[in-house]
Amino acid sequence: MLLTPRLIGFLAVVGIALLVARFESQFNAYYFQIIIYIGINIILATSLNLVNGYAGQFSLGHAGFMAVGAYTSAVITSTMHLGSGVLSAVVFPFALAIGGLVAAICGILVGIPTLRLKGDYLAIMTLGFGEIIRVIIQNLGFVGGARGFTGIAKLTNFFWVFATVGLVVFMLSNLVRSTYGKGFLAVRDDEIAAEAMGINTTRYKVIAFVAGAFFAGLAGGLYAHFVTYINPSQFSFVKSIEMVVMVIIGGMGRNVGVIMAAIVLTILPEALRSIAQYRMVIYSLALVIIMIARPQGLFGDGRWGKRLWVAGRRISKRFSAG
Amino acid sequence: MALLELRDCTIRFGGLTAVASFSMKLPANGLYGLIGPNGAGKTTIFNMITGVYRPTEGEVLLAGQSLVGMKPYQICSLGVARTFQNIRLCRSLSVLETVQMSLVKGLSYGFASAAMNFGAFAKEEARVHDFIIETLSLFELDQYANDPATSLPYGDQRRLEIVRALASNPRLLLLDEPAAGTNPSEKRELLNLIRQVKERFEVAILLIEHDMSVVMGICEQIVVLHYGAKIVEGTAEEIRRNPKVIEAYLGEEV
Numbered sequence: 332m333l334l335t336p337r338l339i340g341f342l343a344v345v346g347i348a349l350l351v352a353r354f355e356s357q358f359n360a361y362y363f364q365i366i367i368y369i370g371i372n373i374i375l376a377t378s379l380n381l382v383n384g385y386a387g388q389f390s391l392g393h394a395g396f397m398a399v400g401a402y403t404s405a406v407i408t409s410t411m412h413l414g415s416g417v418l419s420a421v422v423f424p425f426a427l428a429i430g431g432l433v434a435a436i437c438g439i440l441v442g443i444p445t446l447r448l449k450g451d452y453l454a455i456m457t458l459g460f461g462e463i464i465r466v467i468i469q470n471l472g473f474v475g476g477a478r479g480f481t482g483i484a485k486l487t488n489f490f491w492v493f494a495t496v497g498l499v500v501f502m503l504s505n506l507v508r509s510t511y512g513k514g515f516l517a518v519r520d521d522e523i524a525a526e527a528m529g530i531n532t533t534r535y536k537v538i539a540f541v542a543g544a545f546f547a548g549l550a551g552g553l554y555a556h557f558v559t560y561i562n563p564s565q566f567s568f569v570k571s572i573e574m575v576v577m578v579i580i581g582g583m584g585r586n587v588g589v590i591m592a593a594i595v596l597t598i599l600p601e602a603l604r605s606i607a608q609y610r611m612v613i614y615s616l617a618l619v620i621i622m623i624a625r626p627q628g629l630f631g632d633g634r635w636g637k638r639l640w641v642a643g644r645r646i647s648k649r650f651s652a653g
Numbered sequence: 654m655a656l657l658e659l660r661d662c663t664i665r666f667g668g669l670t671a672v673a674s675f676s677m678k679l680p681a682n683g684l685y686g687l688i689g690p691n692g693a694g695k696t697t698i699f700n701m702i703t704g705v706y707r708p709t710e711g712e713v714l715l716a717g718q719s720l721v722g723m724k725p726y727q728i729c730s731l732g733v734a735r736t737f738q739n740i741r742l743c744r745s746l747s748v749l750e751t752v753q754m755s756l757v758k759g760l761s762y763g764f765a766s767a768a769m770n771f772g773a774f775a776k777e778e779a780r781v782h783d784f785i786i787e788t789l790s791l792f793e794l795d796q797y798a799n800d801p802a803t804s805l806p807y808g809d810q811r812r813l814e815i816v817r818a819l820a821s822n823p824r825l826l827l828l829d830e831p832a833a834g835t836n837p838s839e840k841r842e843l844l845n846l847i848r849q850v851k852e853r854f855e856v857a858i859l860l861i862e863h864d865m866s867v868v869m870g871i872c873e874q875i876v877v878l879h880y881g882a883k884i885v886e887g888t889a890e891e892i893r894r895n896p897k898v899i900e901a902y903l904g905e906e907v
Contacts, residue, residue: 528821529730529759
């Protein structure tokens, strides 16, 4: 393994997550909840960014995969009657991973037939899939059906959420930087050229879709074990749209921008709570304005970090010279 | 044995026969030209060879192996690379990344190594990077390595497409109107480039061209296509004098 800045960043995030998790009980519960939601939304948005942004396959079914992960992991921890012991700390990540895997399997089942379609058609197919998942869960008696799944152990804490965030961001940014990952960009930009240069475009699309589904499944598991009560309506297509908005506002195919957008768009509706009934109006208005002013995404080409760094160095040089 | 052989290839789109019973042979390390008026079916033949279209009838053989029914990416990994008539470079890729996309198929690591940066990853990425820079510098494109591919001047974009095709390590290189839109001096440069490519990379080249000076200048053998059918095949001299060719291009004598 290479000690890249990304690996160092990942280890730092995990370290901080461990540290903060120790003082978790001292946080204001309301702010703490928002922070957890930010983490979960970062996982959802960046994983959707792999599908919609990098691979260019417009999916509207991400909430479906999240639901699969949420219910699968919840069923596992509930049947094992996990409380808050040492055992649960060991089993919980496995439950999450299995939730992710089942979501990934759903991703394969949905992806292989639907990824032959392009653009609008694909969007509608994935939208339909997300709704199918929701309706199936609604009619599954053993997970509570439309009443919802209650009594899920509260196993999600700061550490699990942000260690997962670190891992997902680490993996996705490694992926898109690698030669392997250039395949996704080639598929998005020009499928015919990509195919002519030896890239199996169908395979790449399915891989993006399945990896996205896996991470969405992880996020679903974290969510379920945080709120302790889930019901199918939480995973409707409105949730998928929310994620798509984060990807578009952040800039399709820009991990840093999408992370920022996930943070901003999680905080914004909460920050606007004080103005009660105008909240969603202002939120929607903000989205419209952002799209008009910055159609390339709030954070543009993602090189703003580099520009900031260059500008900063120039200023510091001037000061040290003068 | 011929490297590429097309045997009685016919392709119909509905009622339209785009290519009719077309046959040709291209030896390994040969440099052949495919010419013909607009709409003669030249690019359609490329698309049949590369698997974009499936011939309605006939066989396409690469070193004796049939390519009919294979996907374009499979045909590419058997050693057929192409450029496009209207340049197809990826908008969001740099010059370096453009060449990188041709190397995806030969990678020795997979998804997990790419995501976690372990195993063969670092070594392989270093090899890929060195190979790209080396290849780009052969074509004097290395100084643009980090610029967006589509920001290059037109002639360089055409050259970059050739580099991208060569990076996939082909036995057969198909060039679709490489001289389109270039000025006379760029055209001369291009002729030299194509000759160099053929010698250095030991590939067979089949090129489509409108520009007679290009084709006549470098092709060992020229195939003339008219309304989807081959009307004549021969050396530049034979083609120049052939009355059928003159008729196809200039019309009948009055």
